[in-house]
Amino acid sequence: MRRLTVGTARPYDVVVGTGALAGVGDLLAGHRRVALVAQEAVLDLHGGAVLHDLTGRGLDVVVCDMADGEDAKSFATVEALCRRWADAGLLRGDAVVALGGGVVGDTAGFAAAVYHRGIAVVQCPTTLLAQVDAAIGGKTAVNLPEGKNLVGAFHQPVGVLADTVTLATLPEREFRSGLGEVAKYALMGGADDTFGIGTLLADHGGAVLARDPAVLADLVARCAAVKVDVVTRDPEERSGLRATLNYGHTLAHALETAGLHDLQHGEAVAVGLVFAGALAGALERIDPARAELHRTLVDGLGLPTRVDGLGADELLAVMRRDKKAHGGLTFVLDGPDGLTAVDDPPPAALAVAFAAVGVDV
Ligand SMILES: NC(=O)c1ccc[n+]([C@@H]2O[C@H](COP(=O)([O-])OP(=O)(O)OC[C@H]3O[C@@H](n4cnc5c(N)ncnc54)[C@H](O)[C@@H]3O)[C@@H](O)[C@H]2O)c1
Numbered sequence: 001m002r003r004l005t006v007g008t009a010r011p012y013d014v015v016v017g018t019g020a021l022a023g024v025g026d027l028l029a030g031h032r033r034v035a036l037v038a039q040e041a042v043l044d045l046h047g048g049a050v051l052h053d054l055t056g057r058g059l060d061v062v063v064c065d066m067a068d069g070e071d072a073k074s075f076a077t078v079e080a081l082c083r084r085w086a087d088a089g090l091l092r093g094d095a096v097v098a099l100g101g102g103v104v105g106d107t108a109g110f111a112a113a114v115y116h117r118g119i120a121v122v123q124c125p126t127t128l129l130a131q132v133d134a135a136i137g138g139k140t141a142v143n144l145p146e147g148k149n150l151v152g153a154f155h156q157p158v159g160v161l162a163d164t165v166t167l168a169t170l171p172e173r174e175f176r177s178g179l180g181e182v183a184k185y186a187l188m189g190g191a192d193d194t195f196g197i198g199t200l201l202a203d204h205g206g207a208v209l210a211r212d213p214a215v216l217a218d219l220v221a222r223c224a225a226v227k228v229d230v231v232t233r234d235p236e237e238r239s240g241l242r243a244t245l246n247y248g249h250t251l252a253h254a255l256e257t258a259g260l261h262d263l264q265h266g267e268a269v270a271v272g273l274v275f276a277g278a279l280a281g282a283l284e285r286i287d288p289a290r291a292e293l294h295r296t297l298v299d300g301l302g303l304p305t306r307v308d309g310l311g312a313d314e315l316l317a318v319m320r321r322d323k324k325a326h327g328g329l330t331f332v333l334d335g336p337d338g339l340t341a342v343d344d345p346p347p348a349a350l351a352v353a354f355a356a357v358g359v360d361v
Pocket residue numbers: 039041042045068069070073100101102103104106126127128129130133134135136137138139140141149166167168169170171174
């Protein structure tokens with residue numbers, strides 16, 4: 001089991017490994033009542049152990065199931081959860097356990113942030129994406145019809161329990177999608193592979209795809225450590241450092257917004273990473289071999305490297321409208337000093353990068 005400490009104002013641990021969920025009772029010792037929020041399928045698969053541990057410690061558990069999918073990440077769900085908690089008598093000193101992927105973590109986390117002006121939440125991520133990313137860092141949000149994640153709050157959990165055993169039941173496409181973020185962390189390590197994630201993928205790629213428990217635990221712990229480090233140094237996205245976590249995401253968000261392709265988030269990130277590598281290569285910030293590594297790494301994980309049938313003009317227009325773009329175009333790109341933000345790259349370099357992912361220029 002790996003224990004990583006997030007050094008926010010009130011520090012908390014991210015525990016990664018086989019059986020991490022069994023620590024939930026310890027973490028909530030001293031509390032009286034707990035709301036366990038999960039989607040039905042995940043509750044059936046992985047809720048038993050959590051429930052057993054909590055009730056075994058004499059905690060009064062209120063099980064709250066919520067619907068699946070992005071549509072459930074809504075004010076309506078937050079209201080339903082808060083009303084259920086009020087009905088069950090949850091008070092300021094009680095706690096929430098969010099068991100599931102990023103949809104549950106974001107929604108239950110946001111409800112916990114606003115219920116009684118903030119009650120404790122334990123994040124128990126059960127998707128690869130949530131274990132390496134969404135559950136760590138305290139960002140919570142719900143969607144509006146006008147856009148994703150438009151209403152939210154920073155609400156750091158009291159702990160994150162990433163039990164890699166839960167990944168065994170994840171549908172294949174969800175697992176692959178999580179690998180898109182894993183590829184991002186691998187490439188964030190730069191040419192000298194600072195975090196050892198690139199080497200792990202090169203040496204044990206087959207075991208990762210086969211979800212070997214020991215290899216997965218190591219992989220998740222290494223990726224989570226990168227996020228923990230960034231969140232510790234920039235807890236509320238003030239210094240710009242946290243923007244490095246958006247590596248590959250500028251194009252990815254545009255692909256998701258353009259909505260012409262049925263791409264999962266991690267698949268869009270995968271294409272975005274290939275694009276970012278090609279753009280950095282065209283700008284001569286990295287050598288051609290490193291740019292090509294972006295493509296081979298993504299390809300080796302069984303993720304898409306291109307999207308055909310889209311036009312660059314359309315994607316550029318979407319990227320300029322992005323809430324983080326401030327009207328111009330900013331990309332996080334690899335370079336001699338690691339990842340840095342690059343504003344408004346020249347059209348010729350953009351054309352090379354678009355061509356590298358199959359987008360018409
Ligand atoms: N807060 C953050 O910092 C942050 C970061 C990245 C993404 N997100 C958010 O995360 C969300 C996406 O999260 P996601 O990719 O985890 O998707 P998800 O939460 O929708 O989960 C995907 C599917 O897998 C199922 N599932 C979850 N765990 C399972 C398991 N162990 N076995 C079987 N099925 C399981 C879920 O029920 C769901 O159907 C988005 O809403 C995104 O905005 C948040």
